[in-house]
Amino acid sequence: MTYSEFIDELQANAEPSYAAFHARLTPTNYKIMGVRVPTMRKIAKKLQGDLETLFAFPNEYYEVVFIKLTIVSLLPYERFVEYVEPCVALMDNWAHCDSFKAKCIRKNKEKFLPVLEKIFQNGDEFSQRYVLVTLLSEYVEKKYLPLIEDYIHRADTAPYYVHMALAWLLAEILVKEYNDGVKLLKKGVTSPKTHDKAIQKAIESYRLTNEQKEYLRSLKIKNIK
Numbered sequence: 054m055t056y057s058e059f060i061d062e063l064q065a066n067a068e069p070s071y072a073a074f075h076a077r078l079t080p081t082n083y084k085i086m087g088v089r090v091p092t093m094r095k096i097a098k099k100l101q102g103d104l105e106t107l108f109a110f111p112n113e114y115y116e117v118v119f120i121k122l123t124i125v126s127l128l129p130y131e132r133f134v135e136y137v138e139p140c141v142a143l144m145d146n147w148a149h150c151d152s153f154k155a156k157c158i159r160k161n162k163e164k165f166l167p168v169l170e171k172i173f174q175n176g177d178e179f180s181q182r183y184v185l186v187t188l189l190s191e192y193v194e195k196k197y198l199p200l201i202e203d204y205i206h207r208a209d210t211a212p213y214y215v216h217m218a219l220a221w222l223l224a225e226i227l228v229k230e231y232n233d234g235v236k237l238l239k240k241g242v243t244s245p246k247t248h249d250k251a252i253q254k255a256i257e258s259y260r261l262t263n264e265q266k267e268y269l270r271s272l273k274i275k276n277i278k
Contacts, residue, residue: 054103056110063116066092075115081146083115090119090152097123104128108139118143122153130157134168141172144179147214151186158191166200173204178212185218193225198233201226202242210247219243223251227269228260238272245274 063086072087079085097120100107104124112118121143125136133155144150158165173184185208188201201222210216223243227234234255238248252273256266 054100054106059107059110059117060114062096063088063114066096079115079146079148081115081149083118083145084113085115088116093119094123096120098127100124101127104136108136112143115146115149118149119152122149126153126155128155128157130155130161130164133157134165137168138172141175141180141183144183146179147182147217150179150182150214153183154187154190158187162191162197173207176209178214181208181212181215182218185215185222189218189222189225193222193229195230195233198226198230202237205237205242208243210244216244216247216250220247220250220254223247224254224258227251227255228258231261231265235268235272238269249273249275 066088067086068089069087071089072085075087076085093116100120101124104121107117107121107124110117112121122140125133125140128136137155140153141150144153169184169187172180184204188197188204192201205219205223208215208219210219223234223237226237238252241248243251252269255261256269261269
């Protein structure tokens with residue numbers, strides 16, 4: 054497949070009205086054609102065998118990058134880790150970052166930890182967000198809570214999408230490991246803004262009791278002052 058043929062296929066499935074809608078939700082420097090996610094995933098599965106060819110194509114369009122990331126996420130672990138850092142480097146928006154979920158990580162959690170650390174040390178907004186979202190998806194269990202706490206301490210929550218990812222991660226800890234999550238909040242592990250956002254997101258969950266939610270409200274920094 055040539056780049057021109059690839060773009061033609063995407064344009065044949067593009068919806069201008071959806072492109073305008075998606076652009077409002079997803080700030081990005083990539084051009085957005087307006088191809089819906091289920092369609093892009095179908096195209097990605099069809100082109101799995103052409104990954105090297107696709108990676109040589111320009112990264113002009115949001116959809117091209119999405120399909121590259123989707124194909125890489127389907128790779129077996131040893132091949133996935135060859136591509137994960139270049140993939141994270143392509144991210145400039147939350148949608149690319151949050152959709153890049155590889156099932157192969159689940160059976161290789163320990164092996165993947167040095168890769169996460171290397172990515173996190175890049176320090177940019179979406180490298181940090183990718184690590185935090187991956188921790189949320191794959192590592193929220195007692196065994197990994199000390200590791201997660203270390204990342205929480207080191208995360209720079211000044212960038213909006215790091216702040217939101219960290220709040221989301223803390224909220225998930227509160228839902229899955231409530232007592233440990235409360236201890237983290239009481240330690241003051243993150244900025245006041247992110248602390249309160251995490252509580253807000255946890256309270257929105259149906260998995261916590263009304264009593265737990267009421268106690269979390271009392272831990273909001275704006276309520277303590």
